[in-house]
Amino acid sequence: MDRSSFKYDILKEVFNISVGKAADLLSEITGKKILLKIPDVTILDRTTNNIELTEYLPIKFTGALMVSTISFKENLTGKANLIFPAEKMKAFIHLCLNEDVHEEDDLNFTDIDFDVIKEIGNIILNCILGETGNLLNIKLQYSLPEVKIYNHINFRKDIDEKEYQHILVLYITFIIDSTEIEGTIIVDLALQSLNEIMRKIDLIEADIYD
């Protein structure tokens, strides 16, 4: 799909609405103003190109990574991975919990931190998958996310699932208290699932032109 095409714009707008809802919910829960930059989208096709997934992560993602993963089935099949650099995730947690940062703080994550990440991942991924499903009229079945920490090397092995032919990469940035938290969502999709999404977008496009 040509990046300049209208379909990309529709897809971007769908994600903009859904990530916006996630930002609103997080704002309400934390009592903080959480803003969002308009997300960017890329679709990667493994069937025609040899894709090295880590090349599509932002350059800043060189240290430890926090990954929340949801698997979905029924009308669409695939996996969604929400990825934040561990350092930024720590900052996100401090901001959400209204905690001061102390000089003795480091990048070790406690059980409480993991619970908070699980919730943040749940909110963001639920909003994206749920709202996208609603807007495109596709029902999805999925459970709570699993949270793991990866370094760059084992991220490549564990997240980059070659069984899925198509990958949707969504770049999101939240702004909390003037701190920018950049994350990436990687959605691995089976071919039929991507086709289903594109078919729904075609219907939206047709509605607009009618």
Next chain:
Amino acid sequence: MINYCYEVLNNVNEGIIIVNENFDVFFWNSYMETITNIKGSNAIGSNLYTVLPSLNKNYFKNVVKNILNDGYAMFFSAAMHQDLLDTEERFNIKISRIQDEHKTSILLEFHNVTGQMAQIKQLKKYIKELYHVNKELKEKEKEIEDLAYYDQLTGVANRTLFYILAEKYIQKAKRNNSLLGIMFIDIDKFKSINDTYGHQVGDKIIIKAANILKKATRETDIVVRYGGDEFVVILPNMKDISDYKIVASKINNLNENVVYMEDKEIKLSFSIGISIYPNDGDNIDKLIVKADKAMYIAKRNDEDIYY
């Protein structure tokens, strides 16, 4: 079978509430009775938000409505939602939809994490204390190191550190086939200054001398107070023998000849002797002896520098 399932849920170690599509409670387990002090018989049949008014928040109600409509699960962490349950204890809450052909319900699970959170808080307190103890220890270590290796009056390296560094740089010069310079510097007529103006002024002259040498030398050069009124400068990374002249000329330019100290006019001048590895010796003792002799020749000849 249903009673059996309810009995199982009554025995699990977490709070379980099941509500119907109108959010009316139809199951409230024993653990829930314990954590809320609300009997099941009082809760069942009533609206969830009436029984637990602390849940009556817009975002919570919207999320539960969405779960009812769309079927995805939601997780609320105890850390982010301290006020969702009106108790001293802390709970993670999981909410999901249960659906069969007959009915749709919402399952709320309350998992007690009070102990975990208290433990983590305790651990964080210990970490903070350890961190500060460690920080103090490191500061003390640095103080001790400074006392051992640095001259207390001028702050430059002392003789002990000189020999450690000089050995290191000689080995490096040997490996790289490069030059290493040693400057031996003496304050002219220092004994006379001390005797005339007193030790306090003498100390200030020593400090002034050290500052001149620090300013005149390159970043990689090392200024050492060798003892009394004697200084040594180690010149690693010399590309040519004549490089010492650049440092020497800077020392002379910064040397004001007359120093005013507490309205006294004191003449300050240096005598400098040079030796260079490998030409003048292959170990630090030989180089020091050579540089020291050169310094005396400079002094005797009333020259600033001798090589």
